[in-house]
Amino acid sequence: MNDIAINIDSVSKAFGTRLVLKNINLAVAARQSVLLCGVNGAGKSTLLNIIAGLLQPDRGSVSLSGCNINKYAQRAKSQLGVILHKPMVYPELTVIENLSFFADLYGVKKSSDRINELLEEAGIWAYRNDRAGILSHGLLQRLAIARALVHSPKILLADEPFTGLDTGACEHLISILTNFADNSGTVFMTSHDTHIGLRCCKRVLVLDKASLIFDADAGDVDAAAFSRDFVAYAGGAE
Amino acid sequence: MRYFWLSFKAVFIKDIVTELRARQVLPTMIVLGVLIVWILRMASETASAGAVIIGPVSLWIAILFSGLLAQERSFATEQQQDCICGLLLAPVDEGTIYLSKLLVNVVMLCIFEVIIVPIVVVAFHLDITAHRPALIGVLLLGNIGLSSVGTLFSAIVELTRTRGALLSILVLVILMPMMIPVTFALLAIFNGIDDELAGTGALAFVGSFKAAVGYMVAFDAIFVVVCWLLFPFVVKE
Numbered sequence: 001m002n003d004i005a006i007n008i009d010s011v012s013k014a015f016g017t018r019l020v021l022k023n024i025n026l027a028v029a030a031r032q033s034v035l036l037c038g039v040n041g042a043g044k045s046t047l048l049n050i051i052a053g054l055l056q057p058d059r060g061s062v063s064l065s066g067c068n069i070n071k072y073a074q075r076a077k078s079q080l081g082v083i084l085h086k087p088m089v090y091p092e093l094t095v096i097e098n099l100s101f102f103a104d105l106y107g108v109k110k111s112s113d114r115i116n117e118l119l120e121e122a123g124i125w126a127y128r129n130d131r132a133g134i135l136s137h138g139l140l141q142r143l144a145i146a147r148a149l150v151h152s153p154k155i156l157l158a159d160e161p162f163t164g165l166d167t168g169a170c171e172h173l174i175s176i177l178t179n180f181a182d183n184s185g186t187v188f189m190t191s192h193d194t195h196i197g198l199r200c201c202k203r204v205l206v207l208d209k210a211s212l213i214f215d216a217d218a219g220d221v222d223a224a225a226f227s228r229d230f231v232a233y234a235g236g237a238e
Numbered sequence: 239m240r241y242f243w244l245s246f247k248a249v250f251i252k253d254i255v256t257e258l259r260a261r262q263v264l265p266t267m268i269v270l271g272v273l274i275v276w277i278l279r280m281a282s283e284t285a286s287a288g289a290v291i292i293g294p295v296s297l298w299i300a301i302l303f304s305g306l307l308a309q310e311r312s313f314a315t316e317q318q319q320d321c322i323c324g325l326l327l328a329p330v331d332e333g334t335i336y337l338s339k340l341l342v343n344v345v346m347l348c349i350f351e352v353i354i355v356p357i358v359v360v361a362f363h364l365d366i367t368a369h370r371p372a373l374i375g376v377l378l379l380g381n382i383g384l385s386s387v388g389t390l391f392s393a394i395v396e397l398t399r400t401r402g403a404l405l406s407i408l409v410l411v412i413l414m415p416m417m418i419p420v421t422f423a424l425l426a427i428f429n430g431i432d433d434e435l436a437g438t439g440a441l442a443f444v445g446s447f448k449a450a451v452g453y454m455v456a457f458d459a460i461f462v463v464v465c466w467l468l469f470p471f472v473v474k475e
Contacts, residue, residue: 052327053326053327054323054326054327056474073329074329074330074331075329077327077328077329078329080327082323082327084320084323085320086319086320086323087319088319088320088321088323088324088327089319089321089324090252090256090315090318090319090321091318091319092255092256092259092260092315093252093255093256097252097255101248101252102324102328104244104245104247104248105245105248105249105325105328105329105330106328106329107241107244107245107329131259147324
């Protein structure tokens, strides 16, 4: 059993002449929850997309539980749940139909039981027969989370999952992420809101100028001071 | 194999349900198709060419342009809310996505033809009673050829955000070898030309109805296989 959930080995990525990631090395242990911070344009989303297999690195490789994402894409992808900026759900389909569709894509057996469980957990049971197109941003985000978890992944990648959510929705999302991590899941997320991010992560990383410049246990970090310093640093950098 | 069918069926049903609810493609196809047939029907009243020539040609033009219009929307639904990323994140072979989309486009064209063929038959007073199986076969082969290229280029246009008229131009150029045998076969079915044609010119090059069908089968096979192989390169990044 491989105990490293995400292994990033010497990954570099450039868009044209702009180097976005430079020789990134990172190992995330199984059942660990990691917060990746960085200013706008630091390369957080690019790194997350490379881990998810949506982008190819120019150099280096990414393995998920020992499985190279490019060589064994299907095996690696089956253990991955991803939340991106947009919810990746079909507006014309109902909430249940969207979840059933993705459950079928992942070959989930007895998907209706799993879907009902997720509808309850994400707090969207009452909206199960509504079309996704009429849901509010907060409800869409809950649906996106349910979609990402429909196949019971081992690893959850989340790109700015708290953006645009009100306090109640943020608390609900924190409880879902914490619950996922408590049930042996690995969380790798990016967030501008370091204060909220630190509440559900055990390790914090800072990406800046294409490199990882900070890596620490969240327990060793004073959340208030870190958030204050990060905001000041981000303000200066931008 | 079970997994292939499960994901193939899921994408196919999702696309059909989405279209039936959104009603974005079929009504537009029908309006454009009827418009083309109507204009050519009016032109045929003054043209020296008979209805047996303009009728089948107008049918193919209506199918071609309405089909292109429909196929341009193939990946538009996947662009909303970044759904294409959701598809690519799933452990589904990209080729399966292509084949599902291809089948959806073929089905859409078949539904369109169920409506447009009777309109053409009535408008041009054509007789199809004797050649119904041949007509169904030729239209099906035409649908597959058109959809195979259209589906791939829809992905290129939508996913690379190269919008505009690029799809129509590229598809029409690539489909050129396919258009000649389809035109020949449709004209032969409606008695617009003889089953065997000698002489010079593109239609004479095809030669006979049997050869036209042979060309269509060959082009369909080549287009489907080549587009299926190219599709993963199109959707990556």
